[in-house]
Amino acid sequence: MEQLQVAAGNGTCTVRVDGPESRHAVLLLPGVGDPADVYDDVCTRLHNSDLRTYAVESVDGLGEGSLLGLLDELKLAWVNLVGSREGADLAWLLAARTFGRFASLVVADSGHPAVVGSRGAKVVSDCPAVELPTTLMIGKSTTRACADESGRRVFADFRVVELDGIDNVPAQAGHEMATEIVLRTSSW
Template sequence: MELTEVSVGEVVYSVRMDGPESAHVVVLLPGAGEDGSVFDAVCERLHGSDLRTVVPDTIDGLDVAGLIAVLDGLGLKYVNLVGDREGATLAWEAAARTFGRFKSLVVADGPHPAVAGADCPAVEIPATMVVGGSAARPAADASGRRCYSDFRVVELDGVDSVPRAAAAAFAAEISMRTSMW
């Protein structure tokens, strides 16, 4: 694994990059208070699918402009975006506000911010929302109205942390979204 540091203003973000050199890069954003290790099992599976992964160790203090600055600092122009919980919120915001920068969006347990009343435009890229149980299904379905492209909901029963408890299923959804078939 390659560890890199990227400065955004006065804040320095540690970023883990791993996997084969590939035209397909997946940026994974952990939830608040979690570090990038939440995606270890997911990344291992993605590497087997010939995907390169980029994971900031934290999203604390990161906003859309900061995320774009991190990607610019790494020389990444067009990537697939993944987020878990608060990382999902950041991913929705980035995809909605930065047209032409992201190929696809996969989120876990984080509905589109407008579902909760936040001011956030719709996304215009293919998106998948993975939820850990039926209680989150109504918010997931409402998120579909904020996606002006292909939208899919995957419901997993009784999963409290999609990246940790359902790494294989989550990686499969990410792999499917990175494919342009």
């Protein structure tokens, strides 16, 4: 796995890049406090499906603008977007507010930012709807009601995957997450 230091906002961030050279790219955003290798199992499975992965090691200090700048630095015009917890919050915001950069959205343990979620509040109350095929994976930390309400804020195909007893989807259910990403990257 290649580690790149990429300009993002006012600083740099480390991005772990691996997989076959492909027209299909996946940007993965972790939750705050996740280890740098949280997506390694997911990425290994994605590489077997001919997907190139770009796993950001930490989302601390990153925002929508800095992530778009990061995509520009990596010369990625079109990606499939994946996030977990705080990384999912960023992924939802990017997908909702940016047209033409993302092919699909897979998020774990974080509902749409305009929905009251597991943290008991809305992340961003004025967040627009997402117009991308979207999968929301929920473990025990996110309620089904939040997932259902999030579906009302997706104006495209929407799927909820329930995983009972999972606290951290990429760490504990990497094979399920990889499957959902592959399903979203396929044109069938």
